């Protein structure tokens with residue numbers, strides 16, 4: 001019996017919709033299924049979109065896509081209890097088209113992308129939570145939803161970090177995500193007049209500012225980073241927290257984001273802004289969170305479902321990998337349709353494409369970064385050290401000036417940072433980054 005579709009894509013996030021657009025453009029009969037009432041209604045990102053991969057399917061997409069602002073400046077820093085040390089990166093090329101990055105709100109961008117998939121010829125159906133993959137032995141032959149089976153020679157899993165369809169199957173044999181390789185993202189959106197945003201962050205019309213903070217000072221042992229991004233008439237703020245470090249601390253994520261928001265540096269940026277939205281989502285990031293395989297007989301896994309989120313405390317990037325992996329899966333599926341072969345050996349092309357486009361190497365090569373990233377001193381001791389150091393260097397009190405060597409020692413003492421530990425962490429940084 002003939003299959004219902006050439007390809008079924010589960011999940012209309014950045015990965016699924018990009019794949020569906022490319023598939024439809026390439027002449028495939030594609031079904032894109034989304035559990036939310038609208039694409040994007042269940043999605044959450046910080047979010048800064050490094051979207052140049054979209055050029056492949058939607059040239060000059062940023063003119064039409066409902067993006068918020070193009071980013072012209074990034075700030076990275078450390079927060080201690082009541083001070084902050086940060087570095088700014090300002091680049092004139094970021095102010096010119098084609099812009100390098102945009103702030104986005106996923107409810108808007110994902111609905112637009114799904115519409116583009118429909119316009120390209122894909123069948124897009126929302127409010128459809130797929131129950132499971134249709135396994136025939138070791139082969140996936142479409143999906144099952146509400147007792148009904150829909151078949152296709154190729155199914156692309158783009159259902160996000162906590163992929164229910166993969167867990168407990170040969171794709172991810174374990175029943176749940178590994179907390180050591182999973183982070184919790186929480187985000188709040190605050191409304192503020194666009195003019196006040198531009199004045200407060202020294203931006204021109206349409207320009208955006210992004211900042212990321214190492215923020216572990218709130219509860220000892222809890223490791224996390226904070227972000228603040230300007231949108232058109234809102235500001236997104238949030239935290240990305242290491243889940244394992246939250247266990248047994250007796251603290252709720254809601255309390256942590258409140259402390260982040262009330263930090264004097266962050267509170268000054270949010271002054272007069274009104275909370276309009278709140279959300280939380282799991283992030284499965286890095287090489288340790290990869291599935292057992294990225295493809296098999298009749299299936300490929302893309303985006304967050306494949307663990308393609310790069311997060312190192314300074315940046316979090318997942319949407320770019322979602323789009324790129326979605327496009328590579330789509331190219332592979334188009335080749336498989338032409339060859340009338342959807343076996344694992346034919347879909348091996350997807351794995352080769354993940355290698356040749358640098359996706360796998362980005363994660364594999366930076367695996368050792370987790371040792372740096374999940375060093376708890378990075379979140380408490382070093383922010384205290386940096387702020388104590390700069391406080392002493394930059395504050396004039398009338399007291400006799402001290403040589404820098406003494407100032408560094410005093411800051412180490414305040415932060416509880418021994419010289420041997422500093423040297424050990426420095427060596428590990430040089431080795432692992």
Ligand SMILES: Cc1cc2nc3c(=O)[nH]c(=O)nc-3n(C[C@H](O)[C@H](O)[C@H](O)COP(=O)(O)OP(=O)(O)OC[C@H]3O[C@@H](n4cnc5c(N)ncnc54)[C@H](O)[C@@H]3O)c2cc1C
Pocket residue numbers: 010011012013014015016033034035036039040042043044045046047048049050128129130131158159160161164165184185186187238239240280281282283302303304305308309316317318319320322
């Ligand atoms: C707080 C936070 C901040 C972040 N900041 C950034 C950032 O600044 N920049 C960046 O690049 N990345 C960021 N990320 C990561 C980024 O959001 C993800 O990498 C990206 O959303 C992955 O896209 P995706 O399409 O793979 O998955 P998702 O966006 O999760 O989409 C999956 C889709 O599948 C649907 N779905 C799930 N199960 C089913 C089912 N059974 N049936 C049908 N549909 C289903 C969902 O409803 C959803 O629409 C952030 C993440 C978080 C949580």
